[in-house]
Amino acid sequence: MELAKTIVSFISSMLQFGTPIILAGLGGVMCENAGVVNIALEGIMRMGGFFAVLGAYMSSTKIDPILGGKNPLAGNPWVGILFAIGIGILVGLLHAYISVSLRGNQIVSGVAINVFALGGMTFFLERYFNTTGHSPSVASFMNKPLLPHLAKLPVVGELFEAMNIFVFLALILPFVIHFYLYYTPWGLRHRSVGEHPKAADTLGINVYLVRYLAVIASGILAALAGASMSIGQLDLFDNHMPAGLGFIALAAMIFGKWTPIGTFFAALFFTLATVVQIYIQTSAPQLLNIIPRGFFLALPYILTLLVLAGFVGRATPPAADGIPYEKGEKL
Amino acid sequence: MKGLNFLNDILVWWNNKKEEISSFLVPIISIIVAFLVAAVMIKATGKNPWAAYKLLFEGAFGSSFKEFFSLKEAGEGFLKGSILTLTGLSVAVAFRVGLFNIGAEGQFIMGAIVAAYLGFKLNMTPWIDIPLILIAVIIVSGLYAAFAGWLKITRGVHEVITTIMLNWIAVHLVENWIVVGPFNIQRYRPEAILAGTPYVKEASRLKPFFQGTRLNGSIIIAILAVIFVYILMNRTVLGYEIQATGKNPDAARYSGINTAKTMLVAMFISGALAGVSGACMILGTEGHYPGVFRPGYGFDGITMALIGNNTAIGTLLSSMFFGFVRAGATGMQLIGIHKTFADIIQGVATLFVAGQVGIKYLLFKIGEKKVIKEEAQSGVS
Numbered sequence: 127m128e129l130a131k132t133i134v135s136f137i138s139s140m141l142q143f144g145t146p147i148i149l150a151g152l153g154g155v156m157c158e159n160a161g162v163v164n165i166a167l168e169g170i171m172r173m174g175g176f177f178a179v180l181g182a183y184m185s186s187t188k189i190d191p192i193l194g195g196k197n198p199l200a201g202n203p204w205v206g207i208l209f210a211i212g213i214g215i216l217v218g219l220l221h222a223y224i225s226v227s228l229r230g231n232q233i234v235s236g237v238a239i240n241v242f243a244l245g246g247m248t249f250f251l252e253r254y255f256n257t258t259g260h261s262p263s264v265a266s267f268m269n270k271p272l273l274p275h276l277a278k279l280p281v282v283g284e285l286f287e288a289m290n291i292f293v294f295l296a297l298i299l300p301f302v303i304h305f306y307l308y309y310t311p312w313g314l315r316h317r318s319v320g321e322h323p324k325a326a327d328t329l330g331i332n333v334y335l336v337r338y339l340a341v342i343a344s345g346i347l348a349a350l351a352g353a354s355m356s357i358g359q360l361d362l363f364d365n366h367m368p369a370g371l372g373f374i375a376l377a378a379m380i381f382g383k384w385t386p387i388g389t390f391f392a393a394l395f396f397t398l399a400t401v402v403q404i405y406i407q408t409s410a411p412q413l414l415n416i417i418p419r420g421f422f423l424a425l426p427y428i429l430t431l432l433v434l435a436g437f438v439g440r441a442t443p444p445a446a447d448g449i450p451y452e453k454g455e456k457l
Numbered sequence: 458m459k460g461l462n463f464l465n466d467i468l469v470w471w472n473n474k475k476e477e478i479s480s481f482l483v484p485i486i487s488i489i490v491a492f493l494v495a496a497v498m499i500k501a502t503g504k505n506p507w508a509a510y511k512l513l514f515e516g517a518f519g520s521s522f523k524e525f526f527s528l529k530e531a532g533e534g535f536l537k538g539s540i541l542t543l544t545g546l547s548v549a550v551a552f553r554v555g556l557f558n559i560g561a562e563g564q565f566i567m568g569a570i571v572a573a574y575l576g577f578k579l580n581m582t583p584w585i586d587i588p589l590i591l592i593a594v595i596i597v598s599g600l601y602a603a604f605a606g607w608l609k610i611t612r613g614v615h616e617v618i619t620t621i622m623l624n625w626i627a628v629h630l631v632e633n634w635i636v637v638g639p640f641n642i643q644r645y646r647p648e649a650i651l652a653g654t655p656y657v658k659e660a661s662r663l664k665p666f667f668q669g670t671r672l673n674g675s676i677i678i679a680i681l682a683v684i685f686v687y688i689l690m691n692r693t694v695l696g697y698e699i700q701a702t703g704k705n706p707d708a709a710r711y712s713g714i715n716t717a718k719t720m721l722v723a724m725f726i727s728g729a730l731a732g733v734s735g736a737c738m739i740l741g742t743e744g745h746y747p748g749v750f751r752p753g754y755g756f757d758g759i760t761m762a763l764i765g766n767n768t769a770i771g772t773l774l775s776s777m778f779f780g781f782v783r784a785g786a787t788g789m790q791l792i793g794i795h796k797t798f799a800d801i802i803q804g805v806a807t808l809f810v811a812g813q814v815g816i817k818y819l820l821f822k823i824g825e826k827k828v829i830k831e832e833a834q835s836g837v838s
Contacts, residue, residue: 163617165559165617165621220808223812224808224811224812228812230811230812230813231811233557233559233617234759234763234807234810234811235808235811235812237559237756237759237760237807238760238804238805238807238808238810238811239804239808240756240804241756241757241760241800241803241804241807242800242801242803242804242805242807242808243804244753244797244800244804245795245797245798245799245800245801245802245803245804246498246800246801246804248795248797248800249498249502249794249795249797249798249801252793252794252795253502256793258795370625370628373621373624373625374625376618376621377621377622380618418633418634418637418638419633419634419637420629420630420631420632420633420634420635420637421629421630421634423629423633424625424626424629424630427622427623427625427626427629428622428626430618430622431608431619431622431623431626434608434612434614434618434619434622435608435612435614436612443615
């Protein structure tokens with residue numbers, strides 16, 4: 127019984143920590159399977175995280191009785207999700223415009239979005255909350271299980287207690303996207319655009335449209351990943367967010383060989399390193415003298431490198447990944 | 458009709474030179490647009506963009522000529538510009554050989570930690586210490602970058618992914634192992650309350666040139682690096698091979714260039730430059746490797762190289778420009794605009810550089826249409 131409890135609490139913290147990585151990783155899967163590289167995941171997560179908090183804050187109509195001004199806790203977190211989706215669509219459109227319509231350098235565009243997110247969100251944080259540290263606490267999905275009745279169950283209850291809307295999405299979407307990509311005609315079109323856009327174009331598929339939609343979907347997913355950190359795991363936006371999780375998501379996508387379910391398990395595997403490290407820190411800190419903390423934190427990246435180098439399996443990206451497509455271009 | 462011919466001459470000249478001209482017109486347009494976009498953002502937050510930019514200017518250059526020449530404010534801009542120049546050159550060299558070195562940040566960190574360690578261990582004279590440290594930094598950071606190049610050549614792994622991974626490996630191993638473990642200050646001085654590594658010995662420090670400024674030897678190192686990269690790219694066989702490999706690797710290989718070796722050497726140089734940048738920060742302003750050290754200059758190097766069009770001089774100019782923007786942004790805090798405002802300008806400018814196909818298209822179109830019109834007219838007459 128003790129063991130079962132430990133395992134359940136392990137899985138539940140893995141799901142919680144893994145949610146942003148899974149969602150952002152799926153964003154990467156959508157984008158890159160259509161042939162557009164998206165290293166802006168980190169930046170879009172940051173924007174999504176901030177705008178989710180902003181949305182939850184703005185939706186509050188009640189006045190704080192003590193401090194005056196808006197009562198940040200009286201808002202509606204669903205508005206936060208809408209805000210995050212909105213900014214995801216906008217940034218996705220921008221990235222798509224540069225990399226699909228202008229045929230610009232996709233990596234440069236991604237770097238630019240990341241740099242902008244870094245300064246821009248600090249700017250907005252100062253503008254709306256007069257701070258550069260973290261926003262005030264807002265209405266959130268923190269500790270709000272989606273299925274509160276199941277949370278009362280013995281042993282497995284903890285699993286459902288941790289499951290808010292974001293964790294639920296992270297559990298469901300990998301399979302939904304898997305079904306979409308491999309079992310629907312739209313999914314076939316989606317992948318064909320990433321593998322061989324010329325052939326897809328010849329068959330009458332609108333390459334630009336598919337790529338636009340894929341990049342926008344990727345923006346939405348990455349923004350939701352950011353929201354899952356700010357109004358899912360916590361109830362505020364911290365200026366350090368997302369602290370490199372966007373890049374871990376990128377690694378998870380590669381480790382999962384550009385497939386949704388692979389990405390899901392890779393993300394969980396990566397969070398295992400984090401959870402084990404936290405577990406050791408709280409219950410056996412002397413072990414950290416032998417294996418330093420940095421090693422656990424670096425492990426996901428080291429493993430991804432090994433996979434990429436072909437020492438552990440082989441990872442091949444979609445054939446046309448990162449290559450802009452020009453209609454009518456002669457090969 | 459003489460006037461028209463004159464106009465036509467200009468347009469013909471424009472059409473011949475437009476590639477070259479637009480290569481420096483695009484960054485300038487991008488920066489101007491970035492400042493306009495940022496002004497709209499400032500305006501939208503209810504502040505006065507004009508006042509903000511005035512503060513930015515004064516923060517960067519000082520409010521009078523006297524202050525400018527005493528380097529009180531301007532020294533900071535030159536200092537930041539020097540660090541940016543080094544990481545910018547790092548990314549630029551890799552770009553020229555056709556590789557995208559996003560890992561400048563990781564190589565920067567590796568250089569910084571090596572400099573922090575040796576700076577603490579060595580204690581001779583600056584003329585021996587500093588070159589020794591820089592050589593060690595060049596080797597370590599160079600190899601760290603060359604590893605990504607090696608993976609690309611032998612295993613065909615895209616360098617963007619490997620360098621991102623290597624960045625985070627460096628960050629975590631250095632921050633959560635080396636700095637808190639083997640090199641921690643408390644190992645040497647248990648009474649210390651500071652986080653980070655022990656302080657670098659006096660003999661290894663890059664000291665400020667004079668009182669009242671933080672500007673130090675970094676600028677000399679940066680300028681030497683610019684000269685090095687300029688000569689390498691424009692006057693040496695290796696530079697020629699690097700550019701040939703970057704433009705068309707297949708053609709380069711068939712013409713007898715060992716492209717694999719060229720890529721490795723270029724990545725080594727690239728990493729070395731980023732590492733030297735990190736070393737300059739440790740030996741200069743920081744004095745030791747702090748507990749948390751993520752200044753982001755490695756990532757900024759990418760934007761510097763892009764805006765500087767991947768040339769040595771261009772990178773120097775864009776880095777110095779943004780060095781001053783960063784130094785000046787500190788002054789904007791007076792009216793409640795955080796200093797990361799500089800990132801907004803950088804980000805937006807880079808977005809426009811990324812979409813430069815669009816800007817160029819517009820620039821070219823202006824020329825083309827008119828020339829055709831002129832030609833048609835002269836054909837009639």
